[in-house]
Amino acid sequence: MPSITAEPGIELKSKLFRGFSDGSRLSILKILVEGDTTVGEIVEQTGLSQPNVSSHLRCLSECGLALSRRDGRHIYYRASDPRVHKIIQLAEELLADSAKGIYECTRYE
Amino acid sequence: MPSITAEPGIELKSKLFRGFSDGSRLSILKILVEGDTTVGEIVEQTGLSQPNVSSHLRCLSECGLALSRRDGRHIYYRASDPRVHKIIQLAEELLADSAKGIYECTRYE
DNA sequence: TGTTTATATAAATATATAATTATATATTAT
DNA sequence: ATAATATATAATTATATATTTATATAAACA
Numbered sequence: 001m002p003s004i005t006a007e008p009g010i011e012l013k014s015k016l017f018r019g020f021s022d023g024s025r026l027s028i029l030k031i032l033v034e035g036d037t038t039v040g041e042i043v044e045q046t047g048l049s050q051p052n053v054s055s056h057l058r059c060l061s062e063c064g065l066a067l068s069r070r071d072g073r074h075i076y077y078r079a080s081d082p083r084v085h086k087i088i089q090l091a092e093e094l095l096a097d098s099a100k101g102i103y104e105c106t107r108y109e
Numbered sequence: 110m111p112s113i114t115a116e117p118g119i120e121l122k123s124k125l126f127r128g129f130s131d132g133s134r135l136s137i138l139k140i141l142v143e144g145d146t147t148v149g150e151i152v153e154q155t156g157l158s159q160p161n162v163s164s165h166l167r168c169l170s171e172c173g174l175a176l177s178r179r180d181g182r183h184i185y186y187r188a189s190d191p192r193v194h195k196i197i198q199l200a201e202e203l204l205a206d207s208a209k210g211i212y213e214c215t216r217y218e
Numbered sequence: 219t220g221t222t223t224a225t226a227t228a229a230a231t232a233t234a235t236a237a238t239t240a241t242a243t244a245t246t247a248t
Numbered sequence: 249a250t251a252a253t254a255t256a257t258a259a260t261t262a263t264a265t266a267t268t269t270a271t272a273t274a275a276a277c278a
Binding site: 133158160161164165179182 | 268276
Binding site for chain 2: 023094
């Protein structure tokens with residue numbers, strides 16, 4: 001990523017946003033901000049395959065957006081910080097105001 | 110994207126976050142939230158190639174995160190909404206805190 | 219009008235990532 | 249110890265996307 005004045009940590013920040021930038025992960029995050037949830041419940045609620053959910057959860061954990069704890073054979077996941085919820089809410093507000101423009105967005109380069 | 114209870118608009122929201130989810134775009138956004146900037150200035154400040162910047166600007170515009178206006182042969186871009194800045198700030202805070210948490214961690218349990 | 223400057227687009231390539239299928243690990247119960 | 253349940257990992261495939269190089273458009277100016 002060639003960049004002259006690239007602020008240090010910019011890659012880290014963009015990685016953080018990747019947690020939110022996929023439909024499956026965002027659905028999962030929206031469940032996690034409501035509270036502790038097992039992988040199985042997430043699988044049920046999203047309709048995604050179990051390995052797929054597991055893979056996304058790993059990504060979210062590594063990015064610092066989710067935390068987990070084991071209880072018996074279940075593993076409970078939750079959002080790591082209330083700001084995860086705030087970020088989603090801000091985006092939803094922003095989107096509500098400019099939804100029309102984004103409808104036509106099909107490219108991401 | 111197989112999803113049972115996928116909230117309507119979830120794909121749209123995740124698309125919005127894609128604007129932030131790439132290092133080059135995030136660098137550009139951080140410039141845009143400071144105010145009107147020409148493409149040339151962005152190219153200079155980021156060190157990215159002109160076509161690359163142009164391409165990212167198009168994405169940001171289509172996603173509703175940036176607006177533009179032409180003035181002579183220059184085109185000025187800016188963030189579309191103050192919430193763009195807020196979202197970035199929240200993410201930075203979140204990262205700073207989780208980094209701090211790791212830094213301050215002296216116990217290994 | 220022709221040239222220079224500023225920005226956008228197109229084509230090609232390389233890389234990243236999401237989802238699937240199959241399998242492994244960890245915990246509890248029998 | 250074995251089976252059942254819950255979750256994670258690996259390998260594969262398919263698709264998305266970032267970047268480069270080359271070219272096109274649009275405005276200002278000589």
